[in-house]
Amino acid sequence: MSFAIPAIADLTDAALTARLQHIIDFKTKPLGSLGRIEALALRIGQVLGTEAPQLVQPQMLVCAGDHGIAARGVSAFPSDVTWQMVENFLAGGAAVSVLARQHGLALTVVDCGVAKPIAPREAAPGAPQLLLRKVAPGTADASVGPAMSAEQCQQAIANGMEVVRGLPGNALLLGEMGIANTSVASLLLARLAGLPLAEVTGAGTGLDAAGIERKRAVLQQALDVNAQASSPLEALAALGGYEVATLVGAVLQAAAERRVIVVDGFITSAAVLVASRLQPTVLQRCVFAHRSGERGHSLMLAQMQAEPLLDLGLRLGEGSGAALAWPLLQSACAVLAEMASFESAGVDNKS
Numbered sequence: 001m002s003f004a005i006p007a008i009a010d011l012t013d014a015a016l017t018a019r020l021q022h023i024i025d026f027k028t029k030p031l032g033s034l035g036r037i038e039a040l041a042l043r044i045g046q047v048l049g050t051e052a053p054q055l056v057q058p059q060m061l062v063c064a065g066d067h068g069i070a071a072r073g074v075s076a077f078p079s080d081v082t083w084q085m086v087e088n089f090l091a092g093g094a095a096v097s098v099l100a101r102q103h104g105l106a107l108t109v110v111d112c113g114v115a116k117p118i119a120p121r122e123a124a125p126g127a128p129q130l131l132l133r134k135v136a137p138g139t140a141d142a143s144v145g146p147a148m149s150a151e152q153c154q155q156a157i158a159n160g161m162e163v164v165r166g167l168p169g170n171a172l173l174l175g176e177m178g179i180a181n182t183s184v185a186s187l188l189l190a191r192l193a194g195l196p197l198a199e200v201t202g203a204g205t206g207l208d209a210a211g212i213e214r215k216r217a218v219l220q221q222a223l224d225v226n227a228q229a230s231s232p233l234e235a236l237a238a239l240g241g242y243e244v245a246t247l248v249g250a251v252l253q254a255a256a257e258r259r260v261i262v263v264d265g266f267i268t269s270a271a272v273l274v275a276s277r278l279q280p281t282v283l284q285r286c287v288f289a290h291r292s293g294e295r296g297h298s299l300m301l302a303q304m305q306a307e308p309l310l311d312l313g314l315r316l317g318e319g320s321g322a323a324l325a326w327p328l329l330q331s332a333c334a335v336l337a338e339m340a341s342f343e344s345a346g347v348d349n350k351s
């Protein structure tokens, strides 16, 4: 297995930033009046390295995997839902399938470590494609030992890098599926940010207050039994999951290639948190789509100084929030490319 964390260049380019800001400021509107769309246009221009950014062939990447810790009752749903939803993604009936179709996002679903065998199949042109990159049929139970070995974790990261290398386009939207993966995200946040589990453990698919308390107690066991796993890669192997590790690789590769990365909710944010602890410049390429309703997401975003675009009370995952935010990125590019300037339109700029 070949594995090396790619170098991610610093994108700071004062001259390009100044040119982009000048173009934005001299569009026919009061200064700053397009609010966050202006910052978004600037960000996309910086990532793609041009004053005229165009988003082409956007890819929705949904990584799926199962978790041994699910057997401890940390989710309101059973692990079988993971493979059932993978089939639903491919059949076109899941939220992310519908939203990706609506917005013209190519959908790739990756079996990174689903417990059940997923049958290979050919995708019809334009239909969702399935990639089989299963490292193992689910992780081990992190409440009794490491979820993955270092080698398994590195294999999943390498798979994510290889998958992105094979996808076209300059924008990558992140999604995931894996029953119990809010537990994984909470564990990674608690360990990497040193936050108490009480502040970062939420309802996930719908646990009640007593269920959240039981979940928190199980997660505390996972932190205790994996107390030695402190570096980002050690924490990812001990507490993470195959879909999250594959997403870490996908984020690193997309960042190295200067793709715009659209981050979804709590779980994909956890993958970006790990990737950014390995290579902080990854965050220069990220657009955070929304603030999830899942407890802990605000603290996760704060760790990355991230200001998400939307706050709609979403708590689904799959990439649904990233797909919903996508038209805002398209609008930011359209404004930059198509709005007249005061000069070109002959509009007075000052009183």
Ligand SMILES: Cc1cc2ncn([C@H]3O[C@H](COP(=O)(O)O)[C@@H](O)[C@H]3O)c2cc1C
Pocket (backbone or CB within 6 Å): 074, 075, 076, 077, 081, 085, 176, 177, 178, 179, 180, 181, 182, 183, 203, 204, 205, 206, 316, 317, 318
């Ligand atoms: C039908 C269904 C569809 C989903 N789509 C995404 N998730 C979301 O819920 C799971 C995480 O929550 P927890 O940690 O509580 O298991 C992940 O699979 C996530 O993608 C779903 C969950 C369910 C039940």
Ligand SMILES: O=C(O)c1cccnc1
Pocket (backbone or CB within 6 Å): 182, 204, 205, 264, 265, 266, 267, 268, 292, 293, 294, 297, 314, 315, 316, 317, 318
């Ligand atoms: O924010 C998310 O990604 C999320 C929240 C709850 C359940 N699944 C995913």
